[in-house]
Structures are given as C-alpha cells and as structure tokens.
Amino acid sequence: MVSGLKNREIFVDWNSAGTCSGDLWIKSVEPVQSVDKNQPGTTSSSNPAASYISEPITDTIMSMSIGLAGKPNSGKSTFFKSATLADIEIANYPFTTIDANHGIAYVRTKCPCTDLDVACANCQNGVRFVAIEAIDVAGLVPDAHKGRGLGNAFLDNLRQAQVIIHVVDASGGTDIEGNPVDIGEHDPLDDIGFLEYELTMWICSILKRNWNRLSKRIQAENLNPAVVVADQLTGAGVSVYQAKAALSRFGEVCAKPPHLWDDSDLRNFADLLRIESKPMIIAANKADIAPEENIKRLCDLDYTVIPTSAEAELALRMADKSGAISYIPGDSDFEIVSNNLSDAQIRALDKIRDMVTSMGGTGIQQCINAAVFDLLDQIVVYPVEDEARFTDKKGNVLPDAFLMRKGSTAHDLAYQIHTDIGDGFLHAVDARQRMRMGRELKDGDVVKIISTR
Ligand SMILES: Nc1nc2c(ncn2[C@@H]2O[C@H](COP(=O)(O)OP(=O)(O)OP(=O)(O)O)[C@@H](O)[C@H]2O)c(=O)[nH]1
Numbered sequence: 001m002v003s004g005l006k007n008r009e010i011f012v013d014w015n016s017a018g019t020c021s022g023d024l025w026i027k028s029v030e031p032v033q034s035v036d037k038n039q040p041g042t043t044s045s046s047n048p049a050a051s052y053i054s055e056p057i058t059d060t061i062m063s064m065s066i067g068l069a070g071k072p073n074s075g076k077s078t079f080f081k082s083a084t085l086a087d088i089e090i091a092n093y094p095f096t097t098i099d100a101n102h103g104i105a106y107v108r109t110k111c112p113c114t115d116l117d118v119a120c121a122n123c124q125n126g127v128r129f130v131a132i133e134a135i136d137v138a139g140l141v142p143d144a145h146k147g148r149g150l151g152n153a154f155l156d157n158l159r160q161a162q163v164i165i166h167v168v169d170a171s172g173g174t175d176i177e178g179n180p181v182d183i184g185e186h187d188p189l190d191d192i193g194f195l196e197y198e199l200t201m202w203i204c205s206i207l208k209r210n211w212n213r214l215s216k217r218i219q220a221e222n223l224n225p226a227v228v229v230a231d232q233l234t235g236a237g238v239s240v241y242q243a244k245a246a247l248s249r250f251g252e253v254c255a256k257p258p259h260l261w262d263d264s265d266l267r268n269f270a271d272l273l274r275i276e277s278k279p280m281i282i283a284a285n286k287a288d289i290a291p292e293e294n295i296k297r298l299c300d301l302d303y304t305v306i307p308t309s310a311e312a313e314l315a316l317r318m319a320d321k322s323g324a325i326s327y328i329p330g331d332s333d334f335e336i337v338s339n340n341l342s343d344a345q346i347r348a349l350d351k352i353r354d355m356v357t358s359m360g361g362t363g364i365q366q367c368i369n370a371a372v373f374d375l376l377d378q379i380v381v382y383p384v385e386d387e388a389r390f391t392d393k394k395g396n397v398l399p400d401a402f403l404m405r406k407g408s409t410a411h412d413l414a415y416q417i418h419t420d421i422g423d424g425f426l427h428a429v430d431a432r433q434r435m436r437m438g439r440e441l442k443d444g445d446v447v448k449i450i451s452t453r
C-alpha cells in the first residue's frame, strides 16, 4: 500500500524541514514513501483532472498527448510529476510505475496580452501555459514487445501519444534494465536504439495480425492501403495521413505490393510507421549528476536532445508551491521569497540555482515545448468573440488558447471550436490588425470567427 502524502503535506514538510542536505534536493521536500509493488495501480490515476493537484493559470482545452517512455528508473515519473504535480510514486529501483499515469502538463508560450496591452487573467506575467496531456508509462526493457518486463500491454499505453519524450538516464548510473550501477558504468547511448526497436516491433506485431488476409484484400478489392493500415493500427494510434506518408517512403525502397511483403519488409515498413506516428525527442535526464562526456555524446545524436534535471524541476515546483520561491516553469532562474528557510534549504536552492543558471533552466519545459512546437509543428492561436476588446462574451480577456498544426486555417480553427461553427464559417477577422484574415493562421494570432451558426 502506498503511503505517499499529498503535496500539501510535502509543502509543509518543505517549510519545516530542518534536515535538508544540499545534495538531496527532492528528499529534502518529500516525505519517505513506502511502496507495495504487489499493488499495481496504486500510484496511478486514469483521470487526468483527478491526478492534477496544482496548476499554473492556464487553459483547459487539451488536444495533444505526449508520452514519456524509456527504460525503468530513468526518471520518467519524476519528469511527469515535475510537469503535472500529480501525486505519484518515484523510487530508485526498476518498475516503480506499473499502470500508466495520465496528467496535465503545459506548453509555455508568450501571451498576446503583452503586445496588445490589455490586462489578462489567463497568464503569469505574460507567460501563457497551454494544457496538454502527459502519459507516464511503465519502464520498458529489451524484448518488452515479446512480453518481457512488464510486457507488451504497457506499450499500448503509448497509443494516444502523438510524440514521445524518451527519458534517458544520461548519468549512466542504471543498467539497461534500470538496476542501479555506478555513475558512468552504463553507456546511455545503448538505450536509444533499444527503445526505437521495441516501438517498431510493437507496431510490427499489431500490423502482422491478420496481415495475410488484409493485404490480399487490398489487392483483390483494390482497397486504399493507407486506410487499411491505419485501421489495423488503431491500437498504436496511427492515422491515415501517417500511414500514407510511411507507404510513400516505403515505396521508394520496396516496389513489391503489400501482399508480397515478407517479414523483413513488414519490419522495415513498421519502422517508418514508428517514425511518422511517434516522433521522438530525447531528455538527457539526471544531467545534474551526468558525466559531461555523456551529455555531449547524446547531444551529437541525430535527434533533438535536451539535457534535463527532472529532480531539480520537481524541487523548484514544490518550493514555488510552498511559497519558498517564485519560479515560473521554463525560467532559467528563480527568486527566494520566503524569509523562513533553513540554512540547509537555502544551500539546496543555491545548488539548484548554480545548475539551472548554467544549463539555462532544468530542461523540462524546454523539452515539452520542443516536442510540441518543433516535432509536432504546433502554433497557438486565441479565438475571441469581441475583436475590439479581445474577450469572450463575458468579457474574459483572451479566454482560450488552441494548439493547431502549422498551416491550419481559420476555418480549421472554427471546426476545432465546434463543428457547427465550422459548418457555418464565413470568414475570420485578425483582431490584432482589425482586418479580414489571410488563409493561414500564425502563431499568436487572435481570431474572431464569423459564422452563420
Ligand atoms: N540526480 C537525479 N536523479 C533523478 C532525476 N530524475 C529522477 N531521478 C531519480 O531517479 C530515480 C528513478 O526515478 P523515477 O522517476 O521513479 O524513474 P522511472 O523512470 O519512472 O522508473 P520506473 O517507473 O521504474 O520505470 C529516483 O530515485 C529519482 O529520484 C534527475 O534529474 N537527477
């Protein structure tokens, strides 16, 4: 049975702790928790809203999911907890997480209120947070797709994820199965290929179910292969668009029709499906204790790699929540605002400050932003009803923020707001310029939709 305290109690702990040691940032603010690993799911919540305890001022519309994946003990749950403040279990041994945790994380962007010079209650000093879903899955070990470790079913938790943050233990202090070893003993580069392989094999195993029959039907009934593939891969969250892109790339290297593909063709095709449907970014985590050489080698990879310290981010979020400091996620510094901190707490915060100022932040917010804005090509747009005052009908300034794919139009936005508004769409007004909008939306656009409905 998990005896974890609620964050509120953790904050009390933070305020009163006199035992804080400089090298144990989190331990100084967290109570000791005991875990019965035979009680699966005790640390999890299937309801994002329920698991969410503390939130910055933000929007509630969610259109996006990021999955946190990687081997056990790499810091996925610490990353998740630091981004969502959900009350979940973290521990220094493999398979702490059993059932996936779902929670609400945020991308950070500049609120248009600063340019428009209006008072806005939906941001923090001009920093706007837009809600997305985060999913923290059980650690994956080699051959997870065959059921090793916690098994294949756990890969299925990544189905909704549109992008994956691969949380790597850059310190090299855990082996490929997540068991603690000396720092630097394990090469974190070995962890990259293994996750790619497991995801590919997971997709391949779903693709192969009924493939003989399906591929023959594509041939015999002249079906659209992208539709058939996407339908087959609903369990892995592959869209028709992504299946089409993978088929087109596969067509460049393999001229055979689908019913003639052999096992190796299917695996190569599944690899392309993975690349299209689960783009990946790497969080080089535990950067606070990682040998510099490891970070450098990871950053040289052909991936977006962001050094992170999930533990430092969690400590800062907790300290901010408790009133000890003022910290906005993504900032590269913070301010101590409480006069009641112990020497040990001040030393711990000084140590975090040294690290975050040298790293330009803890990397957590940067990682989420890069996943959403760079890999998924999203922009943020702000629909309003009163384009003169930038408000909704009730007078709330810039009430909503929508994540949209780059290249989306105002008509797409109308559909995202409501199907009826999309159906009745006439045109849109750019509230910044007070004129009719061009075709494509731009990041930061404030938009009034004119619709017959
Ligand atoms: N030094 C340091 N330790 C970290 C960091 N992030 C996580 N840890 C520690 O790494 C251990 C594992 O963290 P978890 O978040 O439980 O790891 P996980 O990947 O969710 O593990 P499983 O659920 O078992 O797959 C814990 O002892 C954390 O305190 C970090 O950025 N720096």
Ligand SMILES: [Mg+2]
Pocket (backbone or CB within 6 Å): 076, 077, 078, 089, 096, 097, 136, 137, 138, 139
């Ligand atoms: Mg975990």
